[in-house]
Amino acid sequence: MPELAEVEFYRKQWNCGLKQANLAVCLNSQTRLFRGTDVTLLERTLTGARLLESKAQGKQMLFRFSKGGWLGIHLGMTGKLEARERKNATSEVFSKHDHLVLLQKKYALVFVDPRQFGRVLFHQGPNEPAWWTKLSPALTSAQFTLVRMNEFLLRRRKAPIKAVLLMQERFPGIGNWMADEILWRSRIHPTLSAGKVSEQKSKALFREIRWVCREAMRIIGVDYADPPKSWLFLHRWKPGGICPRCKSALRHATIGGRTTCWCGECQGV
DNA sequence: GGAGTTGTTTAGGA
DNA sequence: TTCCTAAACAACTC
Numbered sequence: 001m002p003e004l005a006e007v008e009f010y011r012k013q014w015n016c017g018l019k020q021a022n023l024a025v026c027l028n029s030q031t032r033l034f035r036g037t038d039v040t041l042l043e044r045t046l047t048g049a050r051l052l053e054s055k056a057q058g059k060q061m062l063f064r065f066s067k068g069g070w071l072g073i074h075l076g077m078t079g080k081l082e083a084r085e086r087k088n089a090t091s092e093v094f095s096k097h098d099h100l101v102l103l104q105k106k107y108a109l110v111f112v113d114p115r116q117f118g119r120v121l122f123h124q125g126p127n128e129p130a131w132w133t134k135l136s137p138a139l140t141s142a143q144f145t146l147v148r149m150n151e152f153l154l155r156r157r158k159a160p161i162k163a164v165l166l167m168q169e170r171f172p173g174i175g176n177w178m179a180d181e182i183l184w185r186s187r188i189h190p191t192l193s194a195g196k197v198s199e200q201k202s203k204a205l206f207r208e209i210r211w212v213c214r215e216a217m218r219i220i221g222v223d224y225a226d227p228p229k230s231w232l233f234l235h236r237w238k239p240g241g242i243c244p245r246c247k248s249a250l251r252h253a254t255i256g257g258r259t260t261c262w263c264g265e266c267q268g269v
Numbered sequence: 270g271g272a273g274t275t276g277t278t279t280a281g282g283a
Numbered sequence: 284t285t286c287c288t289a290a291a292c293a294a295c296t297c
Contacts, residue, residue, distance in 0.1 A: 003275060032292070059276080077276045078294080097294090115293050117276055159287065168277085176275045257289070259274080 002059060002075040004139075004173030005216035009224050010081040011056045014063065017083060017102065017109045021050045022065075026094070026101040032116045033099050042122040045069040046102065051109075057135045058172025068124050072132060073100075076117030083107045136172045139213045146206045153202065157195025161205075163256025164194040171209070176258050177233055178216065182208045184232045184243075189268040190260045236261040 002010060025046045029039040049065040056062075061081075063071040073081070086092065086108055094101060100111040100120060111120070123129035137143035152170040153161070165171050165179040174182070183190050185208040188201050197205065219227050227233050232250075235241040241250045243263035251264050 006275080074277085077274070079276095114295065115274090115276095117292070119277085156286080163287085166276085178275080180275095256287095258276095 002077075002079065003175030003178050003216075004058065004213060005220035006224070007059050007061060007075060007173070008056045008217060008221035010075060010079075011054055011061050013081045013083050014051065014054060014109045017051050017104050017107050018053070019050060020104045020106070021048060022046050022102045022104055023048075024103040026103065028099060031099050033111075033113060033118055033120050035119075037120055037122050039122075041124055042069075042071070042120075045122075045124050046071065051102075051104075057132070057138065058168060059175070060132070060135060060172075062128070062132050068126055070123040070125075070129050070132070072119075072121030072123070072129070073111060074119040074121075076113060076115065076119065078115040079111065079113035079118035082110045082112060084110060136169055139171060139173065139209055140217075144210075146203065149206055149209075150202055153194040153197055157193060159194055160191045160256050161188060161194045161197060162190035162258070162260055165209075166256060166258065173213065174209070176260075177236065178212055179258075180236060180261050181232050182212050184262060184267060185212065187266050187268075190255045190262050192268075232261065232263075 025043045027034070027039065045067050046065055046069050049067040049069050052064045052066060054061060054063045059074060061073045063073070065071065084107060086106060092108070097112050097114045098110050099113055102109040121131055153164060156164045156167070162179055162183060165174050165182065166176070182205065186201060186204040188197060188205060215227065219225050230244050232244065235244055235250060242248065243250055243266060246263065246265045248263060248265040250261050252259060252261050254260065
């Protein structure tokens, strides 16, 4: 599930563990989630370390700990973060999908991910790790400009615009539903080649990207609430779903390898 | 049982 | 070389 705003929501789930020390770290190093990660260093550093702060950038999260510990988490398709109150620690049970658990005095901070498409990264040192600092600037920041967006569309001119919006190197945080929502609001057909987006449409696209990101953060990022019924979001998976704008039938197809929903009237053919 | 799932990575081909 | 697509990953639901 997690896209930009959902990631922000999950990041905050661990806030109740801020300033608290990890009494123990539990993980199964065999799972895919830890591929390429120094699990021994992670366990050694985070045990006894305090959680100092966290942030999210696109779909990535970074948790800073004392002892120079930097924990990176990507939720993949089915990952989530939870904080479980430890009422009776002696009878505490963890499921097979609880892949990383930071045991604190009051809460167990858990990374759950049934499909294991997520990822855990770790770095130990005084500064933020390179895999964090090299991430693309947020879509709501001043560094994301119409010019930079258009340059990217031109570079990926042959790919369908839907597929291009899913490229994290330029559109960090956008996932399948956000891409559909943005294209629907911009009235651009999802199969249109990125290079054929008109100047006028690219301005609309730029505007809607920033609007959807801000609104999703405000609505979903705070308490995981549903957006208003005026959004495509609430209609896209309904059988016989209709466009909340023009009331005509919504269409579905696989575009750029992903299930895509659009309005045949508002977005052309 | 088969198909589908709001994400990335990689192999292979154009 | 560069860029695009499909498959793979793993587990669950309908």
